[in-house]
Amino acid sequence: MQNAATCATDTRTSPVEDCQLYIDGTWRESASGDRMETVDPTTESVVTTVAKGGKDDVEAAIAAARRRADDAEWARMPAPERQGLMMTVADIVERHADDFARCETLDMGKPIQFARSIDAVLLADLFRFFGAAAADPDGDARTVSPPPDHAARQVMSVREPVGVVAAITPFNFPLLLSATKIAPAMAAGNTIVHKPASATPLSAVRLAMAFEEAGVPAGVYNLVTGPGSEIGDTLVTHSDVDKIAFTGSTGVGKGIIAKSADTVKKVTMELGGKSAHIIFADADMNSAVQNAIFGIFYNKGEICTAGSRLLVERSALEEVLAALVAAASALVIGDPLDAATFLGPMADEGQLKKVESYVRKGREAGADLRYGGERAEPEGLGGKGWFHQPTIFLGTNDMAIAQEEIFGPVLAVIPFDDEAEAIRIANDTTFGLASGVQTTDMAKALRVANALKAGTCWINSYNYFDVSVPFGGVKQSGFGRECGRQALENYTQTKSIWLPSIAEAAS
Numbered sequence: 001m002q003n004a005a006t007c008a009t010d011t012r013t014s015p016v017e018d019c020q021l022y023i024d025g026t027w028r029e030s031a032s033g034d035r036m037e038t039v040d041p042t043t044e045s046v047v048t049t050v051a052k053g054g055k056d057d058v059e060a061a062i063a064a065a066r067r068r069a070d071d072a073e074w075a076r077m078p079a080p081e082r083q084g085l086m087m088t089v090a091d092i093v094e095r096h097a098d099d100f101a102r103c104e105t106l107d108m109g110k111p112i113q114f115a116r117s118i119d120a121v122l123l124a125d126l127f128r129f130f131g132a133a134a135a136d137p138d139g140d141a142r143t144v145s146p147p148p149d150h151a152a153r154q155v156m157s158v159r160e161p162v163g164v165v166a167a168i169t170p171f172n173f174p175l176l177l178s179a180t181k182i183a184p185a186m187a188a189g190n191t192i193v194h195k196p197a198s199a200t201p202l203s204a205v206r207l208a209m210a211f212e213e214a215g216v217p218a219g220v221y222n223l224v225t226g227p228g229s230e231i232g233d234t235l236v237t238h239s240d241v242d243k244i245a246f247t248g249s250t251g252v253g254k255g256i257i258a259k260s261a262d263t264v265k266k267v268t269m270e271l272g273g274k275s276a277h278i279i280f281a282d283a284d285m286n287s288a289v290q291n292a293i294f295g296i297f298y299n300k301g302e303i304c305t306a307g308s309r310l311l312v313e314r315s316a317l318e319e320v321l322a323a324l325v326a327a328a329s330a331l332v333i334g335d336p337l338d339a340a341t342f343l344g345p346m347a348d349e350g351q352l353k354k355v356e357s358y359v360r361k362g363r364e365a366g367a368d369l370r371y372g373g374e375r376a377e378p379e380g381l382g383g384k385g386w387f388h389q390p391t392i393f394l395g396t397n398d399m400a401i402a403q404e405e406i407f408g409p410v411l412a413v414i415p416f417d418d419e420a421e422a423i424r425i426a427n428d429t430t431f432g433l434a435s436g437v438q439t440t441d442m443a444k445a446l447r448v449a450n451a452l453k454a455g456t457c458w459i460n461s462y463n464y465f466d467v468s469v470p471f472g473g474v475k476q477s478g479f480g481r482e483c484g485r486q487a488l489e490n491y492t493q494t495k496s497i498w499l500p501s502i503a504e505a506a507s
């Protein structure tokens with residue numbers, strides 16, 4: 001392998017070192033030679049440095065992706081061959097799953113138990129699922145008799161790649177939210193320029209190594225690490241970029257939509273959330289509470305689907321609150337490299353401060369703090385790490401803690417009196433990403449699921465994902481769906497080719 005990045009095996013050592021940009025199939029320093037640090041939120045110390053890409057590097061990456069898109073070598077590669085490469089990527093991911101998982105844990109404090117059993121597994125699944133789709137492209141044909149001559153003719157509508165895709169990805173699921181864009185884009189024959197979050201570049205470097213090892217042709221996948229505030233505009237306004245796939249904050253997403261309008265790019269947006277998770281009094285309370293806990297505290301609450309508003313039927317309110325507090329106090333907070341840890345540190349100090357500021361706002365608004373509310377100091381870490389206690393407020397839906405995305409382990413419990421009120425409160429938000437319903441009455445569950453304005457509704461579960469299930473939001477949570485065959489629509493465009501009339505063809 002010619003890559004500059006190398007693999008390490010020691011647990012606290014970065015699985016990738018000497019991280020460079022990966023452009024046109026080669027590893028290189030940024031044009032400026034600048035580097036940036038990535039910090040372990042558990043130890044607050046530098047894990048390693050990565051190349052700090054600038055505008056020139058983005059230009060170079062776009063040029064490489066454009067050349068490969070225009071020569072169509074990748075797009076026209078026989079589908080089984082492209083599929084084979086993607087399956088090989090999946091095999092490599094599986095073989096090095098521990099490295100991939102550890103990148104996430106060191107970069108953003110994701111507990112290794114989840115990084116290994118969810119992120120690394122779904123990562124391989126994504127390349128398998130979309131690899132299979134690569135060999136089965138959609139398209140259709142029809143017979144029509146249009147005016148003016150009404151002669152029967154056939155039209156075939158073929159799906160073509162969009163071209164160059166800019167994937168801009170966040171810190172909370174660095175690998176998965178990259179692969180939900182890269183895998184379908186590749187399968188459909190596009191080329192990619194990937195800009196991962198500055199806080200979490202390691203797994204993208206590891207993924208580039210996997211592409212190189214698998215033999216994905218130069219220019220198909222290009223990686224530029226660097227600050228979005230400095231290089232984002234070049235990426236989202238460039239005339240050679242055809243599509244932007246973004247996951248991140250609603251604010252940055254809105255800016256990208258506006259800036260990309262000038263060149264009329266295709267855009268998909270997976271933005272924030274403030275999801276309502278409804279517990280009816282007839283629910284199986286043990287599992288409802290477990291689902292509520294997993295709904296808000298999984299991934300430290302740094303997940304766009306977090307069930308951060310827990311709507312509880314008033315007659316069960318105190319029972320649910322007591323069970324939530326008992327379950328929250330039993331969660332293991334600690335070093336995310338420890339297999340027993342459920343709650344790791346916030347991804348960076350900024351995230352911790354954001355959580356603290358919302359806890360303050362909750363208190364000031366008069367919300368009733370039932371559990372947590374402070375930084376946490378797990379044993380054995382010498383007071384280091386950006387940890388926060390799981391926090392439970394009893395509040396109302398108009399409070400900032402119930403209306404704004406906190407992206408942390410902070411739950412706002414809100415009582416309701418009947419089904420209609422639960423639906424009204426649940427939909428009283430600018431967001432619409434996910435939702436959940438806990439009840440033993442399936443008719444009620446279906447009524448409510450259909451009434452909720454959200455892209456996903458889990459009944460008697462929460463925060464479950466599968467690569468075959470479309471995922472995305474409504475309202476200000478965004479548009480476009482990732483995962484499932486539907487995702488391929490984001491990365492293809494339809495061309496209709498009219499064949500000569502059937503009579504003409506027959507003569």
Ligand SMILES: NC(=O)C1=CN([C@@H]2O[C@H](COP(=O)(O)OP(=O)(O)OC[C@H]3O[C@@H](n4cnc5c(N)ncnc54)[C@H](OP(=O)(O)O)[C@@H]3O)[C@@H](O)[C@H]2O)C=CC1
Pocket residue numbers: 168169170171172195196197198199226227228229231232233236247248249250252253255256270271272273303304351354405406407
């Ligand atoms: N899935 C979700 O719903 C997510 C929601 N969020 C929400 O956003 C909050 C802030 O998180 P943060 O990471 O700052 O989110 P951002 O939206 O700032 O970051 C997401 C991605 O966009 C990039 N970016 C930043 N500015 C620009 C720009 N002007 N043009 C193009 N790309 C840009 C970032 O790069 P860089 O890292 O270099 O700044 C990163 O790769 C969180 O607390 C959470 O509330 C965040 C992430 C995911």
Ligand SMILES: CCCCCC/C=C/C(=O)O
Pocket residue numbers: 122172173176177180247270302303304305465466467471483
């Ligand atoms: C294979 C599906 C991955 C889903 C990852 C869920 C996280 C979403 C987000 O926080 O944006």
